[in-house]
Amino acid sequence: MEAIVNRFRLGSLTVLAGVVALLVGVLAPASAAGSARAPYCGLVWGSLPESSAASAAGLEVTDVRAGRHACFDRLVVDLRGPAAATGYSVRYVDTVHQVGTGTPIALDGGAALEVIVRAPAYDRYGRATYLPPSRGDVVDVDGFRTFEQVAWAGSYEGSTTLGIGTRARLPFRTFTLVGAPGDDAVRVVIDVAHRW
Incomplete structure (x- = not known):
């Protein structure tokens, strides 16, 4: 039992x-x-390098603009030419260097984002298609939450380089917007989140 x-x-x-x-x-x-914790503003971006190997002959940089959004700051590089995506490389670096000379560019903020767009800021005759108002302050980012400074690093051998000083190493995304047929506007867009 x-x-x-x-x-x-x-x-x-x-x-x-x-x-x-x-x-x-x-x-x-x-x-x-x-x-x-849910992602900030639903953004699922990271901070690793982003690039596109797209190649579009005949595109030229015509402007650089910046804008503030609810969840991120945006930099837009305007291009003119055949409506096709162009290549780019965007990555965090220790220092952005002046194209051609290698001189370090001092950027405000806690991190430096190097932006290379595979299009020159000059035409096939060597005439400038875009000249920044100031090499150290390409666009006014006063009052932005993430961007501290946007600097010109130069345009050389078919590519244009910019440096973005950001508050910290924050998530970002990069993409290209291509105009409709007959619209020769192409834009490379870099969005950097306000926080993780």
């Missing part, structure tokens, strides 16, 4: 342990999901 009672106790303990394990398995993911 004692053996039967002991078997009953062991069997009951095994069932109880199984129920507890099942509850822990069901409730733990639910509580972890509830405590996980």
Whole structure:
């Protein structure tokens, strides 16, 4: 009789342990999901380098603009030419260097974002298609949450380089907008989030 009672106790303990394990398995993911923080503004960007190998002959830089948005600051490089995507390389670096000379460019902020657009700021005759008002302050970013400074690093051998001083190393995305047929506007867009 004692053996039967002991078997009953062991069997009951095994069932109880199984129920507890099942509850822990069901409730733990639910509580972890509830405590996980949603991405800022729903943005799922990162801070690793982004690039495009697209090649579009005949595009020229015509302007550089910046804008403030609810969740990010935006830099737009305007291009003119055949409506096609162009290549770019955008990455955080320790220092942005002047094209041709290699001279370091001092940028305000806690991080430096190097932007290379595969289009020159001059035409096929060497005439400038875009000249920044100031090499150190290409666009006015006073009052922006992420951008501290946008500097001109030069245009050389078919590429144009800019440096963006950001408040910190924050997530970003880069993409190209191509105008409709007959519209010769092409834009390289860099958005940098206000925070992670």
